[in-house]
Each structure stands twice: as structure tokens, then as C-alpha cells.
Amino acid sequence: MTTIQDIADKLGISKGTVSKALNDAPDISETLQKQILETAVELGYTRLRRYKKTGKRLCILVQKDNIEYEEPHQFAYDIIMGFRQMAEPAGYKVDVVPIDVQIQRKSPYDVFMLQNDYAGAFLLGFSLGEPWMKSFRSSRTPTVLYDNQIIGNSSTAYVGIDNNEGMDLAVAYLKKLGHTKIGYLSSALGSHIMQVRHRAFFQAMHNHGLKTSPSYAGCSYYLTECMEKHLPRLLDMGMTAVICCQDTFANAAINHCKELGYQVPRDISIIGFDDIPLSAYTSPPLTTIRQDRTELGKSGYYALNSLMNQVSIGTVLLHAELIVRKSTEKAPQSLDGSGRSDRTDSPAEP
């Protein structure tokens, strides 16, 4: 086990100086402290020893450019509540820390965690290109990522809903309503979860015996491009239903369909993903796949607590749930048949 002496020897400084850096004493320069912390991380200095002295602290790191969390109607609010509901009664102090790319560039992840004396972290909203994402592959800090999976690092875990199941529920439901031409609208595939949902859409269509080609999906970083380019294209292809990667896209699609002269759900059914609080109040209210956000937060704590106790949980997925509202109904009988396939095993519901 690495000691303070090892760090001191490596840098040729005194134990007292190392100790000051590790304990965040005021009388040490920022540059020297950074160097000491980086050396400590490099030598595998175990943080566990310190936690025993200073009490147990956890953090929820929120990529504030990607995810909203401060108010009850925002997506990550309930996730954070769920985590705290479990962690605080268990004796942990939980800090919610907004993170951006600048902070990630300033300190390596393990140094940040050591410096702030956190025993473990629950991460929300990190996309694949973020500076810290590479560190998670080799970090030894117990780290749970919501909607991100790090393969091959037993100090990390992935928590989310089962998106394959969610997409399967959406496609099965639409098929039962007689829809066979179903499109998919997505934001760019720059996050783990967008990649997972994109693959899950094609897999679900395949599982239910429905035809697809890559052109059945439209993906763009810009919501505008999705609405102005891909949505009209899918409508022109004769789609009678569109599944959207998230509720905000579905809400925009409902509104843009109206502008294009299509009535939702009479002419086209729309399904979202996530069941954000807004979804009950779109016009019409949105049929969607629910993520139980409070339970996601609780599962995040369960996974983190397991990792901190050397139980190497890798993945925890919650069941997805289909919430049927008013943005879906049975498939329209199109005059030229272009909106319907010639399948006979997909009767519309009575």
C-alpha cells in the first residue's frame, strides 16, 4: 500500500508537505499541491485510509451543459433525490457538483476526487467526447455512470433503464395498433444512450418482423435539422408512426407535423422516450416510455455502495414502462396502401 513517505520520496520533499497537500492546508502553493496529488494518484495512494478520518463523502457530478437538475420539473432532479434518499440515511454526506469541460481539463478525474476527498461519485449527463471519459477506463475510484457504460473497469458501474425493452414495448404497441411503417427520429449519436436506442430501434423492428432500412431513421445534432429535413422525409416515405429518441424531440415533432398539415394521432402516431414531466401536457399528451427517475437514483446509490464494498456490480437496468396517452392511435387506412404493409398478422385493435 502506498504511504505518504512513498509520495515524499518520489518527489524528494518532506512528509509534512505531502500531508499538507493531501489535507488541503492553506500554506502550500496550488502548483505544488497539484503535483503532489497527481503523484499520489499515479502511485495508487489509497483514499480509503483518509475517508476513515474525515467521514464519508460522496458526490453527484452533473455535466451541467447536458442535463438540467435544479428544479423539480427538470429531468435529473428526481434522480438526485432518489440517490440522496438512500445515501444520507446510510451516513454519507452528498455534494451535488456541477461540472463542465473546463473543470475536466483543469484536473484529472482521480485528482479531482482525491483533492475533494470523495469516496465515490455518481455521474449524470456525460457524453462520449468529454475529457474525463477516457479516465474512467482506468480510474480506481468507485464511479457509477447514469446512461454510460465503461467496459472492463471493475471500479465503474452503469445504471439506466433497459432501452431494448423500452423500444420493444413501443414497437409492439404500434404493431398492435396496425402500424407497420415506423420511423425513428434521434439526436446525434454522440452519447452512449443515443447509440443504444438507435440500435434498439432496428432490433425491435426486426424482432417484430417489420421491415426497415437505414433510411427509416433520421439523426441530427440539430433539432431543427431533424424537424425540417428528416421528419418530412419520413412522412413522405409513408410512415404512419414515428418513435423519437426523447420527449423533447417528440414534442417538437407533434408541433411540426401540425405545421406540415398532419394531425397527430389521426394521420401519424408519435411516441417519445423518458416521460419527462412536460409529456403529460403536450398537445395531444404524449405516449412515451417511462424512466422511473427516483428509482434510477436509488439504484445509482446501490451500485456505488456495492463498488465501495468491493462488490463489482457492472450494470443495473430498470424495467422500462410504456405510458399510453393521446399521441398514438390505430394506423390510418391510406388510400394507396402506402401507409400499410400487406401483412395480415397485424390487425388494428377494435
Added chain:
Amino acid sequence: MTTIQDIADKLGISKGTVSKALNDAPDISETLQKQILETAVELGYTRLRRYKKTGKRLCILVQKDNIEYEEPHQFAYDIIMGFRQMAEPAGYKVDVVPIDVQIQRKSPYDVFMLQNDYAGAFLLGFSLGEPWMKSFRSSRTPTVLYDNQIIGNSSTAYVGIDNNEGMDLAVAYLKKLGHTKIGYLSSALGSHIMQVRHRAFFQAMHNHGLKTSPSYAGCSYYLTECMEKHLPRLLDMGMTAVICCQDTFANAAINHCKELGYQVPRDISIIGFDDIPLSAYTSPPLTTIRQDRTELGKSGYYALNSLMNQVSIGTVLLHAELIVRKSTEKAPQSLDGSGRSDRTDSPAEP
């Protein structure tokens, strides 16, 4: 909520008779009891009310034709221990019940659970064709399946290791040793987990930029056929390493390679899956992918307890771990080059 009166009305019998059947009284015929229990299940009679009276009982149902569990060296022994280590201190009585196809044919799953007054079950060793597998799709009894996934039923959960990660670790390690022609030997794809590992093999080869075709895998229900037909075929194709679906196959492959005049690991590297207790004592000792069986049992309890508390956990996967022993080494330099590809980015380790 369904009451005893509802069941009595449906069958045109007295409440007292229904009560006798539900409480397993001796003075009621087996046929009538079965009919009453089936009606109770059909009407959705909730078992929860009874549990409050009789104490909390869980069961571990072991498909005894597929999985061994009674002695410490057998595969499922530690899984059962792990489950009990969590469940019994929490106040549950846990029965371990061997199940075969006859028992499954005799009573529907929900009737079996109601009759025996179990609040939930942890299932080990069920393959896809078993009579009860269909019931799990619609059962409302909290049920956790080891190595089996039921899509779309929020009363069930799947617990196992991350086989994609395990296969990735195996292929990455072999590639680092200079192997590029890697084969896969598997038992028949009649179980969920064999299907998952089979797909994971091809995915891992693809992820690491290694060539494959369907002929790179040999699958057979009969171990003999795998050894006599597929193993020689893979060797003839110039494979320098073979990954096996489970350790027993790997052990047989090591022995059969010797009979065919190949030395393990000099001529051919062999990797198993599971790390059963035997694996440290094969000759040479087997490199394999470990499942932490005690932790799998503990995770099984965690998932079941969540389902019983209306938290709809769907999947819990533990990290896989590569255990390096003596059945693998760097790829042989074959004379005609057939055992090596022309890739230059896969140097053997020094």
C-alpha cells in the same frame, strides 16, 4: 383486490372450502384444491395478504437436471450461499427446492408458488424450452432468474455476469499475445446464456478488428461432437487459440488437443468461461473468465427484494474477470504463416 369470497363465487363453493385450499388443510381433495388454487391465480388473488399472516418465505428453485448445487465444489453451491447470506438475516426463510420437468408439468408456476406460500423465487438453471419459461412472461410473482432474461415483465429480473465484457476481456488478452485466428466452441444454443456468449464472441472479434466467419464457431449439444468434429476442424483452419463456452468444454478441449498431437498452450491456447473450482486443477491449469458466484447470489437477493418492494429492477450484471493461468501463451510462429494473420498491430508480449 380479489377476495376469498370472489373465488368462492366463481366456483360456486363456500368460503370455508376456499380457505381450506389456500391454507393447505388436510381434509380437502387434491383435485379440488388444485382447481381452487388455479382459480385464485386466474382471478389475481394477491398472495401478499397471506404472507403477512404466515411469515415471509422465499425459494431458490434449482433445475436439477441442468445445474449441480449440493456440494461445495459444484457450480451453484456458492450462488445459493450468497443468496442465503443476504436473505436470512433480513428475516426470510429460504427453501432450496429441486425442480424438474415433471414438477413443471404438474402445476403452473404461479399455482406452485401460491400453494407453497412463497413470496418470491430465485431460479437457477432453467433453459429456454422448459414448461415454466412461458409462464414467466405473464406471472405476477416476483421472480429473479439467473442467466435468463424475460423481456417486458416488470415482475421478473435477470441476474448474471456481463458476458459481453467477459468475451471482450478474453479476445483482448489473446490479441495482446499475438493471436489473430481465434475459434469458439460451444454447447447447443438452447439456453439464453449460450446465445448471449455466442453473439458476444463475434462482437468481441469485430470490436478488436479480427476476422471471423460463422465457421469460426462450432456448436453442438453433444460434447463428443464438439471435440471429435468441431475442435479438429478449428485446428485444421489454423486457429492458434480457442475460447470455450464453459470450463468443462475447455477441460475436454485441452485433453482432446493432446490426443490430436497438439500441446496446450505451446501449439494452441485455450480459454474457458465460469472459473468453476475444477479450473485451477486442469492440466495445464485453465485461463478463464470468472463469475463471482457468491456475489451473484447476493445480487439475486437484492433484485428479488427490489421486485417485492415494487422497485422494478430488470437486470443486474456483475463485472467479468479474466483469470490468467497456464493454458494460454503467445501465439506460435507457424511455418507457413497460416496460424498468423498479416496484421502488424498485434505484437506478441515480450
